[in-house]
Amino acid sequence: MGRPRSFDEDEVVRAAVTLFSERAYDGVSVDDLVSHLGVHRNSLYKTFGSKRGLYLIALRRHLADDVRxxxxALAGASDAAAALRLVTSADLGLLLIAVAERAPVDEEVAAEVKAALAAVDQAIAGALGVSLDLAAALTAAALGIILRRNPDNAATALARCLDPLT
Structure with a gap:
């Protein structure tokens, strides 16, 4: 009979979200996971199957805890400015890294990312009463603002430009 688990799986997954958000999948080794998460290598493999298995669970946790x-919140957005502020102020770190790093090479990650972004588009379209195409453009603009690290000023300026469209 094996030893009882000596770690809280939920805490490990939350810590993995942070680690993958900060360093990306390729920037995190199994040794990094073991040392940063406080989990023995055997326990990591037994519980999560692999580094990728833990990454997928962490990504899904990020989507549930941060994107959902x-x-x-977007359902209550009254205008494009409010929607942009909500998106640019959300913690979307792991989602953005997944878009750039893992989605192009991992079909399962790509499906998760695509569904999450489509849900954001749908929420914006529903809240603002605009087409999905315009909502997708707003989502893309908001994500670009986050990547440029100028969320407040850029979101406000963009919203003013888009106001007649919505």
């Missing part, structure tokens, strides 16, 4: 609340 954003979708709920």
């Amino acid at each position: 609340p954003l979708l709920d």
Whole structure:
């Protein structure tokens, strides 16, 4: 009979979200996971199957804990400025890294990312009463603003430009 688990799986997954958000999948080794998460290598493999297995669980946790609340908040957005502020102020770090790093090479990650971004588009379209195409453009603009690290000023300026469109 094996030893009982000596770690809280939920805490490990949350810590993995942070680690993968900060350093990306390729920037995190199994040794990094072991040392940063406080999990023995054997326990890591037994519980999560692999580094990729833990990454997928962490990505899904990020989507549930950070993207899902954003979708709920977007339902109350009254205009493009409010929607942009909500998206640019959300913690979307792991989602953005997944878009750039893993989605192009991992079909399962690509499917998760595509579904999450489509849900954001749908939430914006529903809240603002605009087409999905315009909502997707707003989502793309908001993500670009995040990547440029100028969320407040850029989101406000863009919203003013888009206001007649919405």
